Amino acid sequence: xxxxxxxxxxxxxxxxxxxxxxxxxxxxxxxxxxxxxxxxxxxxxxxxxxxxxxxxxxxxxxxxxxxxxxxxxxxxxxxxxxxxxxxxxxxxxxxxxxxxxxxxxxxxxxxxxxxxxxxxxxxxxxxxxxxxxxxxxxxxxxxxxxxxxxxxxxxxxxxxxxxxxxxxxxxxxxxxxxxxxxxxxxxxxxxxxxxxxxxxxxxxxxxxxxxxxxxxxxxxxxxxxxxxxxxxxxxxxxxxxxxxxxxxxxxxxxxxxxxxxxxxxxxxxxxxxxxxxxxxxxxxxxxxxxxxxxxxxxxxxxxxxxx
Amino acid sequence: xxxxxxxxxxxxxxxxxxxxxxxxxxxxxxxxxxxxxxxxxxxxxxxxxxxxxxxxxxxxxxxxxxxxxxxxxxxxxxxxxxxxxxxxxxxxxxxxxxxxxxxxxxxxxxxxxxxxxxxxxxxxxxxxxxxxxxxxxxxxxxxxxxxxxxxxxxxxxxxxxxxxxxxxxxxxxxxxxxxxxxxxxxxxxxxxxxxxxxxxxxxxxxxxxxxxxxxxxxxxxxxxxxxxxxxxxxxxxxxxxxxxxxxxxxxxxxxxxxxxxxxxxxxxxxxxxxxxxxxxxxxxxxxxxxxxxxxxxxxxxxxxxxxxxxxxxxxxxxxxxxxxxxxxxxxxxxxxxxxxxxxxxxxxxxxxxxxxxxxxxxxxxxxxxxxxxxxxxxxxxxxxxxxxxxxxxxxxxxxxxxxxxxxxxxxxxxxxxxxxxxxxxxxxxxxxxxxxxxxxxxxxxx
Numbered sequence: 001x002x003x004x005x006x007x008x009x010x011x012x013x014x015x016x017x018x019x020x021x022x023x024x025x026x027x028x029x030x031x032x033x034x035x036x037x038x039x040x041x042x043x044x045x046x047x048x049x050x051x052x053x054x055x056x057x058x059x060x061x062x063x064x065x066x067x068x069x070x071x072x073x074x075x076x077x078x079x080x081x082x083x084x085x086x087x088x089x090x091x092x093x094x095x096x097x098x099x100x101x102x103x104x105x106x107x108x109x110x111x112x113x114x115x116x117x118x119x120x121x122x123x124x125x126x127x128x129x130x131x132x133x134x135x136x137x138x139x140x141x142x143x144x145x146x147x148x149x150x151x152x153x154x155x156x157x158x159x160x161x162x163x164x165x166x167x168x169x170x171x172x173x174x175x176x177x178x179x180x181x182x183x184x185x186x187x188x189x190x191x192x193x194x195x196x197x198x199x200x201x202x203x204x205x206x207x208x209x210x211x212x213x214x215x216x217x218x219x220x221x222x223x224x225x226x227x228x229x230x231x232x233x234x235x236x237x238x239x240x241x242x243x244x245x246x247x248x249x250x251x252x253x254x255x256x257x258x259x260x261x262x263x264x265x266x267x268x269x270x271x272x273x274x275x276x277x278x279x280x281x282x283x284x285x286x287x288x289x290x291x292x293x294x295x296x297x298x299x300x301x302x303x304x305x306x307x
Numbered sequence: 308x309x310x311x312x313x314x315x316x317x318x319x320x321x322x323x324x325x326x327x328x329x330x331x332x333x334x335x336x337x338x339x340x341x342x343x344x345x346x347x348x349x350x351x352x353x354x355x356x357x358x359x360x361x362x363x364x365x366x367x368x369x370x371x372x373x374x375x376x377x378x379x380x381x382x383x384x385x386x387x388x389x390x391x392x393x394x395x396x397x398x399x400x401x402x403x404x405x406x407x408x409x410x411x412x413x414x415x416x417x418x419x420x421x422x423x424x425x426x427x428x429x430x431x432x433x434x435x436x437x438x439x440x441x442x443x444x445x446x447x448x449x450x451x452x453x454x455x456x457x458x459x460x461x462x463x464x465x466x467x468x469x470x471x472x473x474x475x476x477x478x479x480x481x482x483x484x485x486x487x488x489x490x491x492x493x494x495x496x497x498x499x500x501x502x503x504x505x506x507x508x509x510x511x512x513x514x515x516x517x518x519x520x521x522x523x524x525x526x527x528x529x530x531x532x533x534x535x536x537x538x539x540x541x542x543x544x545x546x547x548x549x550x551x552x553x554x555x556x557x558x559x560x561x562x563x564x565x566x567x568x569x570x571x572x573x574x575x576x577x578x579x580x581x582x583x584x585x586x587x588x589x590x591x592x593x594x595x596x597x598x599x600x601x602x603x604x605x606x607x608x609x610x611x612x613x614x615x616x617x618x619x620x621x622x623x624x625x626x627x628x629x630x631x632x633x634x635x636x637x638x639x640x641x642x643x644x645x646x647x648x649x650x651x652x653x654x655x656x657x658x659x660x661x662x663x664x665x666x667x668x669x670x671x672x673x674x675x676x677x678x679x680x681x682x683x684x685x686x687x688x689x690x691x692x693x694x695x696x697x698x699x700x701x702x703x704x705x706x707x708x709x710x711x712x713x714x715x716x717x718x719x720x721x722x723x724x725x726x727x728x729x730x731x732x733x734x735x736x737x738x739x740x741x742x743x744x745x746x747x748x749x750x751x752x753x
Contacts, residue, residue: 057405059427059707060535060748146571167724254566255513255720259713272398273713274743275405 053282059275070282079260080283084290086171087262091239094175099231102183106190107216121191125184132181136248139177140165144252165249167256174245182238186231193227194220229302233295240291243268263287344435345638353638357382360639363400364415364628365392366464367592368656372647375655379646383639397709404429404633412634413644416461417626418452419516419704419712422532424629425460426706431630433459436641441649448698449664453627461627462648463664465656467587468694469520469610469623472594475683476604477506477579485608489552492583492611496561499582507563508556510572510581513723515715516623517567517586518549523621523702525549525613529737532703537751539705539740541733548613550729557723564723577601585610587623588691592660595681602680607687609694620694621702625664662691669695707747711740 028035053070057063074080105124108114127135142149143164150161164173197219205215221228243264250257259269263283270280362373362385373385388411391399397420403410404424416424424430433439438459442450449463471486478485478495481502486492496508511517522529527545531538556562563581565571575581576598584590594605610620628644630637646652649665657663657674668674669692678684705711718739719732737753744751 058746058748059423146565147574251566251569254716255724258717258720260717269713273394274710275401276746277405 049281049285052278053285055278057275057278066278070279071286073279074283074286077283080263080266080286083260083263083266084287087239087242090171090175090242091236094178095232095235095239097175098179098183099186099228099235101179102186102231103190103228105183105187106194107220109187109191110194110220111212121187124187127180128182128184128188130181132244133248135181136177136245139173139180140249140252143173143249165253165256167253170249170253170256174242174249177245178238178242182235186235189227189231190224193224197223225302229299232302233298236295236298237291240264240287240294345437345641347437350436350638350642353636354380354383354642357384358636358639359384359386360413360636360643361386361388361411361634362413362628362643363388363391363396363411364413364626365389365396366415366626366656366661368659368661369647371659372652372655373643375651376643376646380642383643385643394709394713400424400631401429404631407633410631410633412630412636412640413628414631414634415464415626416629417624418449418622419519419708421452421460421627421629422455422704422706423709424631425455425458426535429632430460431632431634431637433462433630433641433644436638436645438462438641438645441645444649444666445664446666446669446695446698447700448622448695449625449627451700452625453629461629462644464626464628464648465589465662466664466695467589467622467624467662468691468698469524469585469621470588470590470687470690470694471583471585471608471610472590472605473583473608474576474579474581474601474604475606477582486611487609488615489611489613493552493555493561495582496556497559500559500561505580506582507561507575507580509562509583509585510565510567510575511553511556511562511723512564512566513716513720514567515712515719518715518719519704520621520623521549521553521585522546523699524610524619526619526699528702530703530705530708532706535706535749537705537744537749538753539737539744539751540753541730541737546733547730550733554722554729557729573597579604587625588662588694589624591679591681591687595660603683606682606685607679607690609690618693618697619699620697622698705740705744706749707740707744710743711736714739714743 054065054067055063056066056070109117109121114120130138141147145151145154145161145163145165150164153159154161162169164170201219201223202215205219210218241264242262246257246261246265247268250261259273260266264287267280267284267287270276270283274280357380360383362369364387367389369387369389373387377383377385396415400411400414400416416430421430434457439454439457441459441462442454445463446466448468449466453459453461453463473485475485477499481499483495483498483502484491486495492508499506499508519529522541522545525545525548527541527543527549529539529541529543529546563575565575565581572581576584576594577600579601591607595602609618612619628648630640630644634640647656653663653665653668657668663669663674675689675692676686677688679687715736718736719729721727721735722729722732741751741753
């Protein structure tokens with residue numbers, strides 16, 4: 001840019017170059033503290049993971065440089081792909097349900113027809129304030145067929161409810177926990193987006209004789225499209241990073257929740273049970289890239305339609 | 308703009324490289340081979356001089372032993388970290404060893420996990436400290452587990468010759484004979500469950516330690532280890548005996564799907580819904596502390612046999628105290644280990660319910676005649692001591708057993724929750740173990 005500039009005499013803003021230089025330094029000064037922290041806690045770990053992923057540490061034979069071998073192995077690793085399949089299934093079913101409920105609740109709150117709106121809002125949001133670990137433990141106790149709520153119902157009514165921690169149902173049970181935890185959070189995103197829609201639009205719609213359904217589909221939904229896209233992206237990332245819930249439920253369902261249940265749990269097991277830090281780093285990086293690509297595609301699509 | 312961002316990038320790169328450097332230079336380059344012998348006078352001198360010994364061990368009786376040791380050698384401070392056990396303990400230990408920092412001076416290592424650490428030079432050879440001369444003191448099972456040729460990687464702390472604990476009240480109530488063979492065991496399981504559908508002969512939701520011990524008793528030898536050459540094979544006759552019988556219990560839903568050491572488990576042991584427990588002789592102390600309400604209900608009996616009249620037994624659990632190679636204050640650390648596992652500490656620990664690995668204690672009349680109030684005054688140690696004498700000593704664990712156990716429920720666990728057969732589950736455990744072993748530089752085959 002600077003080297004191809006025309007002679008100074010004909011420049012439209014002759015005072016620009018030195019000023020720009022000074023201005024940019026001031027800017028860096030402001031973000032400096034952030035940049036340092038960012039470099040240490042974000043860039044350095046990523047760089048270190050990439051570095052790690054190029055080696056292989058064996059119990060016998062020690063550490064050796066293997067180039068991209070770990071990546072090749074990960075791409076052919078059935079355990080990794082089946083865990084990715086599992087979280088993708090989770091994503092396809094759980095995320096629409098969760099966002100659908102959150103949207104309904106947000107629209108209901110925003111409609112102004114709800115009695116006790118503040119109480120309703122805070123109680124829907126409350127589960128989000130419960131740490132995921134506590135929430136999972138709590139649900140785990142409810143799911144128990146011998147000691148928990150399910151067990152109590154079974155013995156009180158002499159029925160046999162399906163075991164929520166069985167191999168077939170445990171993914172749905174995890175979905176239920178995650179939905180319970182995050183409906184309130186997503187509701188809040190949608191609700192705050194709805195609150196900033198100018199009143200004049202509603203007035204105009206009323207004058208045109210539009211009903212509530214029409215107002216929702218023609219005004220509210222288009223207006224909060226950005227919020228919808230953001231919530232979807234967060235949910236995709238959240239699904240791909242599923243870890244807390246399966247790892248905490250595992251002691252209750254050791255045979256149903258395997259050590260390669262989700263990609264994150266798989267990398268954790270590789271690293272901490274198998275001492276395969278290098279391979280684990282490669283799997284984590286591949287998973288990070290996949291998440292980034294999918295989140296980016298969703299963002300591009302969502303925003304393009306919105307424009 | 309471009310210039311500054313270039314500079315920033317360089318700065319960031321530099322930072323990352325610095326961070327890398329800081330994390331990367333913790334590698335271990337200690338080599339513990341070629342040690343000089345350490346004489347008893349060296350150790351005495353070190354004890355006089357004093358220092359701190361960091362010990363990672365969860366064995367409960369060590370607290371008293373550490374206190375006594377400090378009383379005897381006032382200049383030595385034992386820093387006992389006992390919060391972690393099992394997997395968490397090994398994860399922390401492995402991480403400390405690979406980071407080369409924060410490695411304890413003494414670590415509790417169960418017999419099954421010893422070879423993993425000794426093979427990777429994570430533990431010091433104790434023979435130069437005089438540990439090799441202690442061989443005759445210990446029963447053969449534990450000594451085999453801690454020694455390798457003329458090297459000794461730990462001193463046995465306790466042992467777990469197996470016995471069958473059974474709830475006498477339940478067996479008496481339904482007038483069912485206490486099984487002495489595994490066939491009788493299956494019959495008893497059917498009768499008990501028929502008499503009361505809430506009662507199960509045992510709990511089993513898939514436990515690697517239990518399964519390997521059962522295979523051990525059945526004469527199966529799935530793991531053969533010769534240096535880095537390893538074979539894994541669950542298809543021998545012994546394994547077939549075990550899977551045929553245990554499959555019946557699983558198929559007919561005669562074992563309760565409860566994991567050990569959970570609240571459910573203690574509850575089941577207490578209220579009679581779990582009628583037997585086949586496990587190591589270290590169990591009594593846990594009964595007393597974990598299931599106090601069933602005191603008087605339980606008894607100990609020899610492990611059921613595969614052939615009537617046999618006396619075959621196996622070990623379940625048991626640990627040693629070892630010296631990580633990167634630990635410090637070796638002389639003091641060894642002095643403590645010797646005190647706890649060979650010296651005065653042994654008596655202290657037995658008094659608190661630990662099951663010894665030392666011959667003299669096992670054979671002493673005082674030990675054998677101990678009456679267990681919990682078992683209605685039964686002299687249970689006689690049964691345990693006999694079991695200890697009948698443990699076949701040619702069993703070995705994998706040099707990466709810790710990892711293999713961590714994937715047990717991924718593979719064999721399937722047999723407990725789906726149509727997969729136990730034998731097929733063992734086969735996939737075998738395959739996964741072989742794959743991992745080869746990835747780790749071993750030569751593993753079937």
